[in-house]
Amino acid sequence: MLMRKIYIAGNWKMNKGLQETKNFLETVIPELNKLKLENVIPLIAPAYPFLEEALKGSYGSCMQVSAQDVSVHSEGAYTGEVSAGMLASLGLKYCIVGHSERRQYHNETDATVNAKILKLFENHITPLVCIGETLQQREEGKTENVILSQLSGCLKNIKLLSGEEIILAYEPVWAIGTGKTATPSQAQEVHNLIRNWLKSNYSDKVAEKLSLLYGGSIKPGNLQELLDCEDIDGGLIGGASLKEEDFLEMVQIGRKSKGQEC
Numbered sequence: 001m002l003m004r005k006i007y008i009a010g011n012w013k014m015n016k017g018l019q020e021t022k023n024f025l026e027t028v029i030p031e032l033n034k035l036k037l038e039n040v041i042p043l044i045a046p047a048y049p050f051l052e053e054a055l056k057g058s059y060g061s062c063m064q065v066s067a068q069d070v071s072v073h074s075e076g077a078y079t080g081e082v083s084a085g086m087l088a089s090l091g092l093k094y095c096i097v098g099h100s101e102r103r104q105y106h107n108e109t110d111a112t113v114n115a116k117i118l119k120l121f122e123n124h125i126t127p128l129v130c131i132g133e134t135l136q137q138r139e140e141g142k143t144e145n146v147i148l149s150q151l152s153g154c155l156k157n158i159k160l161l162s163g164e165e166i167i168l169a170y171e172p173v174w175a176i177g178t179g180k181t182a183t184p185s186q187a188q189e190v191h192n193l194i195r196n197w198l199k200s201n202y203s204d205k206v207a208e209k210l211s212l213l214y215g216g217s218i219k220p221g222n223l224q225e226l227l228d229c230e231d232i233d234g235g236l237i238g239g240a241s242l243k244e245e246d247f248l249e250m251v252q253i254g255r256k257s258k259g260q261e262c
């Protein structure tokens with residue numbers, strides 16, 4: 001029996017406006033409603049202005065909606081920022097934090113990510129925390145050190161008991177939007193490292209239950225081989241999640257993987 005939840009999570013980044021968000025949901029939701037999805041959770045992360053529309057359009061279905069980021073602050077004079085409390089007031093249950101694009105273009109550090117996780121916890125929102133090494137770090141043989149340091153920095157003083165309080169995504173920066181996917185064995189190696197770190201730093205239970213997604217140039221054609229890896233529990237998908245038919249195909253692949261009933 002499958003132990004962990006499998007997420008097919010679309011990070012839409014700065015793509016899709018209001019009408020495109022509506023169109024996506026009008027196509028995808030009726031199809032999702034026909035499926036028996038036990039442990040597979042379809043999720044989309046639209047831009048802030050369309051979260052409410054996405055929540056409305058997904059209401060009553062298994063589709064989950066996530067924000068792409070959150071402020072480290074609770075309220076006040078922070079022009080352009082959106083707090084975890086504001087997201088919670090919409091009824092939002094998930095939020096991505098620490099994406100490499102936030103780290104690269106907005107100078108976010110592991111300490112920033114840590115502060116954001118705490119704010120999300122206070123507001124009962126599940127953080128989807130991204131970590132991953134750059135090409136240079138991989139070529140210099142630093143992948144393991146980088147991943148372990150990101151884990152301890154992002155999860156500093158974060159209490160995990162069930163393992164379902166948080167989702168982690170391993171996204172090698174060199175595989176994002178480049179068409180270069182990590183090979184299943186490269187991805188599995190890092191996922192196994194993360195799973196073992198969770199065992200040592202939390203518990204067997206947390207390591208067993210925590211969903212660990214892979215992200216970076218996933219598409220319908222390569223998702224199955226990634227999901228075949230023991231420690232990969234779904235995908236955080238950029239470009240390929242924007243097309244309705246690809247998203248649905250990837251949900252189907254998730255549903256059929258890991259001995260899932262279908």
Ligand SMILES: O=C(CO)COP(=O)(O)O
Nearest residue numbers: 011176177216217238239
């Ligand atoms: O950054 C990603 C998801 O968060 C991955 O993006 P791509 O799937 O477009 O490579």
